Amino acid sequence: MDFGEAPAISEELLKKSVAEQLDQLSTNNHLCFPDPEDIHFNEIQELCLGYNKIEMIENLWDFTSLKKLNLSCNRIRKIQGLDMLTNLTDLKLSFNNIKNIEGLEKLRKLQVLELSNNQISVIENIDALEDLSLFLxxxxxIRDLDNVLQLKKFRKLFTLCLSGNPVSEQENYKVLIAAHMPNLKYLDYNVIDKTTRDEASIIYQDVAQRMKDLQLATQKAEEAQRRQEAELKLHRDAFVESLNGPYLFMSMFQHDPEAETLRCIPGIASLLQTFQHQTVELCVQLFEMGLAEHKRREAEVKSFQSGQEKIYEDSQMKATQMMDKFDDQHYERRAEFQRLSAPDALKVKANQSTEIDRLRKGFMRLELKVTRQLExxxxxxxxxxxxxxxxxRKTALGIFAQLRDLEDNYYQKVKEIAVATVEKVAKGNLEEDLPREAVKLFTEKDTVMDALATGHDNHLLKINDRETQLVTGVSGWKVNLIKENQDKELKLNHLRNLDTLRLVEYLKERLESWQKQ
Incomplete structure (x- = not known):
């Protein structure tokens, strides 16, 4: 198609293209499509804009359902304007003036990418395209074979075409690619046959082994990463993340400017080591208890969900039984109705209306019972x-109180040592050689006391912050969970009521229908 000069993708061009495609589909498949004016861009799944002299990709943000886009045979210089097309699986950009591969980061579902007959010298910026299977x-x-071999990371890639690039003229080009990309089936439109595979295996046996080792190492690393992420999520869900080690203790001293200087003073290093050991012991105790409590809460929630499902299933079975019984009576009365005279028929009609009303009340009673059970x-x-x-919370608060006691005990003992050291420095009675920074710090008692008090306040602040994080986290989780279930039940109850009303209306319409027959 050619609509004349179209340096950009205008709305007029888009409408004409959509209309032409729908018309062609209608003709070829004998189908009836809506009028083009009634078609919304966000419903279109395929779009062909080839041969339109387009220079810039734009105005495509409404095509959020688009799966296939053909922009080949235009004058496009830059790949852009595709970020909203997150459902795209097939993109054709061959025969343009593109120099760089870019703008594809959001197209994570892309499987087919055609960029033939452009001016591209480097394969780049395609790491996000994990589903890529065909790359033209x-x-x-393209000149650099190493640049091509980076495509080995795409495990789903089975077709690759690079003929016409300088790299394809290199010696052993085909064998090298076969050695590095064992999953590739077609190269330059030719099957990578067994002979080529065998040659690659012999000539590049070390490469192939390294590839296998690398893939195995990558798989192990990915599995370890998944396990680590799952473990971290579990710790977060239990509200005890970073309590299974010295993390809280380390955070307490992270911004303590005089901690290292104080460590040089005789007696303080051993106090610090004891303080760390006791702190970590309490944190691990809280961590293990938190995981156990999380497991109990999860079991309770699962039991609750199972109970809710059982109530739904029982109510559905009872509703079905009520409806089956009504249907049986309905068909009996329908047969009876056709044999009766007018007065008797009116009586059957009245009885049927009464039965519908009873059924409605029965459903309402059932829904009320279900609602009460769920509530x-x-x-x-x-x-x-x-x-x-x-x-x-009570147990955690007790442990955090112990942590504060430990910190206060450490602070008091360090303060005693600091006062004694200040006196020794003043009298020149130091028995040990201390760093100059330490001697300078202990020259003025007020300076030392201020530094210790600041550190003490910071340590307690870290403990208090972690306590608040745990307590508010688990309390908020409980409140949100209950509210979500209450909101869900309120919504489902509303839908059940609507369903009952619709059913009653349907039964009334059905009754009117067979009475007219």
């Missing part, structure tokens, strides 16, 4: 979780 780069300016379950969950959270 014919007749570009009772939520109340029981709320009470149970409240007890668990209270127990967890």
């Amino acid at each position: 780069m014919l007749n570009n300016r 009772d379950n939520i109340k029981k969950l709320d009470q149970s979780l409240s007890d668990m959270v209270y127990h967890f």
Whole structure:
């Protein structure tokens, strides 16, 4: 198609292209499509804009459902304006003036990428395209074989075309690619046959082994990463992250400017070591208790969800039984209705209306019973979780109180040593050689006391902050969970009521229909 000069993608061009494509589909498949004016861009899944002299990609943000986009045979210099097309699986940009691969970061579902007959010299910026399976780069300016071999990271890539690039003229080009990309099936439109594979295996056996080792190492690293992320998520869900080691202790001294200087004073290093050991011991105790409490809460929530599902299933079964019974009566009365005289028929009609009203009331009673059961379950969950959270908070608050006592004990003992050291410095009775910074610090008693007090306040602040984080976190979790279930039940109850009303209206319409027959 050619609509004349179109340096940019205008709305007029888009409408004409969509209209032409729908018309062609209608003709070829004998289907009836809506009028182009009634078609919304966000519903279009395929769009062809080839041969339109387009210089700039723009105005495509409404095509959020687009899966295939053809922009080949234009004058495009820069890949841009595609960020909203996150459902795109097929992108054709061959026969343009593109020099750089860019602007594809958001297209994570892309499987087919055609960039043949452009001016590209480097394969780059495609790491996000993990589903890439077909990559056409014919007749570009790719020279570096190492640059091509980076494509080995794309495990789903089975077709690669690079003929017409300088790199394709290099010695052993085909064998090298076969050695580095064992999953690749087609290279330059030719099958990578067994002979080529065998040659690659012999000539580049070390490469192939390194590839296997690298893939294995990558898989292990990815599995370790997944395990680590899952473990960290578990710790966060239990509100005890970073409590299974010295992290809290280290954070207490992270911004203590005189901590290292004080460590040089005889007696303080051993105090610090004892303080760390006792702190870590309490943190690990809290961590393990937190995981156990999380497991209890999770079991309670699962039991609650199972109970809710059982109530839904039972109510659905009873509703089905009620409806089956009504249908049986309905068909019996329908047959009876057709044999009766007018007065008796009116009586059957009245009885049927009464039965519909009874059915509606029966459904309403069932829904009310279900609602009460579900609400009772939520109340029981709320009470149970409240007890668990209270127990967890109480135990945690006790441990944090012990941590504050440990810190205060450490502070008092360090202060005693500091006062004695100040006196020794003043009298010149130091028995040990201390660094100049330490001697300078202990020259003035007020300076030392201020430094110790500042450190003491900072240590307590870290403990208090972590305590607040845990307590507010677990309390907020409980409140949000109950509210989510209450909101969900309110919404479902509303939908059930609507369904009942729709059913009653349907039954009335059905009754009117067969009475007219």
